[in-house]
Amino acid sequence: MxxxxxxxxxxxxxxxxxxxxxxxxxxxPERSEMVYIEMCHLPFNKLAALHTYDLLVLLRLVRKERSQNYDLMRSAQKLSNSPSIDQEMLNYTEEQYKLYTKRMKVIEGILIDRMGYKPERIDDNLLAKLDSKVKKFENRKEKCLNG
Incomplete structure (x- = not known):
């Protein structure tokens, strides 16, 4: 071997x-066919086993979800005096924001361990560059194994 x-x-x-x-x-680690937001709830060892590209996509999704929950929480706080918003709804929005903040920090920590930093912004350009590098590496690896 x-x-x-x-x-x-x-x-x-x-x-x-x-x-x-x-x-x-x-x-x-091998890249996943599909990355979805629910993957952020995986235990640490399963998250750490994901491909770096998948972690970046997942972090992008978690940051977006966190941001949406923050906006919802702020709206609920502003309307907290309104009879249509009860304390349960306010608590739920705060819990969701805190949950996604913690999940974001876990994924960022894994990326810091691997890359030495956490990207401040994960845009299509960053993902396209990484995708290109990964594909080049996979092609070289395949040529070595076959030839």
């Missing part, structure tokens, strides 16, 4: 590479 990191040949029964010490039976 070859090491994914240094390409050193290792015995199949070994757990770590004899050259670099990397785990041999661990696979690199």
């Amino acid at each position: 070859n090491c994914l990191y240094c390409d050193t040949e290792n015995d199949v029964l070994m757990e770590t590479c004899v050259f670099c010490g990397a785990p041999l039976h661990q696979k690199h």
Whole structure:
């Protein structure tokens, strides 16, 4: 079995590479077909196993959801004296805002561990550049395996 990191040949029964010490039976994360907002509720270890591209897309979704919940919370607070807005609704909007804030921080923390920073803005341009780099890497990797 070859090491994914240094390409050193290792015995199949070994757990770590004899050259670099990397785990041999661990696979690199693969991109998901679809990223959706509910994925932010995955436990930390499952989030950490997602591809960096998927984490960026998920962070973009979570930030958008958080922003919408903030706007809803502020509107509910402004209308809190109105009989149509009860305390339950106000509490719910605050809980949702806090929930998505925490989820956002978890995803940002994973990205900081991987990239050394968290992107302030995740736009289509950033995602397109990363997508291009990932595809180039996958093509090179495929050529190495086949040739």
